Amino acid sequence: MSMFEIVGGIALIISALFLIIVVLLQEGKENGLSGSIQGGSSQSFLNTSGDRTKDAKLKKATTFFAVVFFIITILANVFEVFFSK
Numbered sequence: 426m427s428m429f430e431i432v433g434g435i436a437l438i439i440s441a442l443f444l445i446i447v448v449l450l451q452e453g454k455e456n457g458l459s460g461s462i463q464g465g466s467s468q469s470f471l472n473t474s475g476d477r478t479k480d481a482k483l484k485k486a487t488t489f490f491a492v493v494f495f496i497i498t499i500l501a502n503v504f505e506v507f508f509s510k
Contacts, residue, residue, distance in 0.1 A: 429508050433501035440497055444490040451483045 427508060429504040430501075433497065433504060436497050437494070437501060440490060440494045444487070444494050447483055447486045447490055451487070452480060
C-alpha cells in the first residue's frame with residue numbers, strides 16, 4: 426500500500442464522516458405534499474431570513490462537504506492510476 430492510498434483513504438473517511446454528521450443534523454421537511462394541500466405554513470421572519478438560519482448554514486455545509494468528498498474520491502482514483510505503477 427502506497428502513501429497516497431493511505432492518505433487518500435483517511436481523507437475519504439474523514440470527509441464521509443463530516444458529510445454524514447452534517448446531513449443528520451438537518452431537520453426533516455415534515456409537511457411535504459400534505460402541507461401544501463392543507464396550506465399549512467409555519468414560516469416566520471426568522472425562517473425566511475436566508476443565510477441566518479441554522480438550516481441554511483447546514484445546507485451550505487452539506488454542499489461543501491459533498492463537493493470535498495467527490496473531489497477527494499476523484500483525486501484518490503487519479504493518484505492510484507498514475508502512481509500505482
